Amino acid sequence: MKKILLTGCAGFIGSNFVHKICTADSCLEEYQFVILDALTYAGHYPSIQKVVEKSKNLSFVKMDIRDGHALKELFLAHRFTGVINFAAESHVDRSIDSPNIFIETNVLGTLNLLNCSLELFRSNPDFRYLQVSTDEVYGSLKLSDPAFIETTNLSPNSPYSASKASADMLVRSYYKTFKLPALITRCSNNYGPFQYPEKLIPLMIYNATKSIPLPVYGTGSNIRDWIFVDDHNHGVWEVFKKGRVGEVYNLGGDSEMVNLEIVKLVLKKLGKSENLIQFVTDRLGHDFRYAMNFSKAKQDLGWSPKVSFEHGLEKTLEWYKANWDWVETVKLKSSK
Numbered sequence: 540m541k542k543i544l545l546t547g548c549a550g551f552i553g554s555n556f557v558h559k560i561c562t563a564d565s566c567l568e569e570y571q572f573v574i575l576d577a578l579t580y581a582g583h584y585p586s587i588q589k590v591v592e593k594s595k596n597l598s599f600v601k602m603d604i605r606d607g608h609a610l611k612e613l614f615l616a617h618r619f620t621g622v623i624n625f626a627a628e629s630h631v632d633r634s635i636d637s638p639n640i641f642i643e644t645n646v647l648g649t650l651n652l653l654n655c656s657l658e659l660f661r662s663n664p665d666f667r668y669l670q671v672s673t674d675e676v677y678g679s680l681k682l683s684d685p686a687f688i689e690t691t692n693l694s695p696n697s698p699y700s701a702s703k704a705s706a707d708m709l710v711r712s713y714y715k716t717f718k719l720p721a722l723i724t725r726c727s728n729n730y731g732p733f734q735y736p737e738k739l740i741p742l743m744i745y746n747a748t749k750s751i752p753l754p755v756y757g758t759g760s761n762i763r764d765w766i767f768v769d770d771h772n773h774g775v776w777e778v779f780k781k782g783r784v785g786e787v788y789n790l791g792g793d794s795e796m797v798n799l800e801i802v803k804l805v806l807k808k809l810g811k812s813e814n815l816i817q818f819v820t821d822r823l824g825h826d827f828r829y830a831m832n833f834s835k836a837k838q839d840l841g842w843s844p845k846v847s848f849e850h851g852l853e854k855t856l857e858w859y860k861a862n863w864d865w866v867e868t869v870k871l872k873s874s875k
């Protein structure tokens with residue numbers, strides 16, 4: 540039985556990973572998962588509690604990846620065969636207001652995980668480490684630029700993306716220096732169930748539902764590539780199982796959209812007026828465009844995104860409608 544440590548899986552992407560990947564029949568016989576999360580404002584244990592309590596192959600521990608001593612004890616007690624690191628401070632706006640915690644969690648926390656992983660790798664050559672990273676490490680594109688490829692130079696522009704790029708560099712260095720079997724995935728903007736309502740799509744759903752103004756940065760002309768969270772997680776799992784160690788894999792949604800178009804679409808689908816749109820002062824250092832070339836993951840692993848933006852947005856809206864108590868609970872928790 541393989542024993543995998545999953546960090547940050549009470550958050551948005553990780554909780555979807557637990558629901559869709561960990562409990563798949565193909566995983567039940569072969570894998571045990573230990574889910575670790577510090578339960579910050581973005582981590583909500585009830586998002587995964589039922590499935591953790593029901594599944595024999597899942598357990599949960601509340602822990603902070605900044606605590607190297609606690610991590611070391613956990614690694615020695617469980618002797619993990621692999622790690623997938625989702626844990627991070629993930630919101631660009633917060634990184635502009637309070638950058639230090641981004642360095643502590645995203646860089647030093649990753650370093651702690653790498654050091655613990657190295658200890659286990661020394662007695663288990665099959666050990667694998669996967670770092671979940673982001674397209675934001677590549678910086679910003681002009682309209683005419685080609686999409687990012689894995690060898691595009693890293694040019695992070697926000698404290699968030701700088702912290703993620705730093706972590707990627709550490710992961711690379713542990714592969715190059717110590718031969719730690721490490722891999723990196725870089726993904727575009729995710730959307731779907733269980734996303735804390737501060738990022739574009741859930742924030743717009745929240746405000747539109749409540750009929751309060753929808754803040755749009757600048758002129759709303761920024762462009763992102765959007766991927767439904769399950770597509771991302773299938774990509775992470777494929778890379779973890781079959782990717783070549785030492786490699787980076789881009790994962791994209793094949794769905795470039797202008798922010799303002801998304802906001803208008805959400806309003807239309809919820810039957811609300813565009814008069815609710817409120818243009819606000821642009822984010823400092825706001826990246827104009829991200830776009831992902833994921834042909835490497837397609838060719839090497841046979842992975843490609845399956846959910847169209849239109850369908851993914853429908854599924855997301857349905858989920859928020861059916862789980863409004865979750866939305867109110869996480870908002871209340873973070874306001875305390």
Ligand SMILES: NC(=O)c1ccc[n+]([C@@H]2O[C@H](COP(=O)([O-])OP(=O)(O)OC[C@H]3O[C@@H](n4cnc5c(N)ncnc54)[C@H](O)[C@@H]3O)[C@@H](O)[C@H]2O)c1
Nearest residue numbers: 547549550551552577578579581582603604626627629729
């Ligand atoms: N959301 C996106 O669009 C996107 C896109 C590409 C990559 N990513 C990356 O995917 C990962 C998950 O993103 P998300 O959107 O689910 O983020 P999220 O903010 O929803 O969740 C992060 C989780 O990490 C936990 N966490 C934070 N600090 C911690 C610490 N010190 N120790 C242990 N746990 C801690 C939080 O409690 C939370 O459960 C991140 O690494 C992020 O950089 C996100």
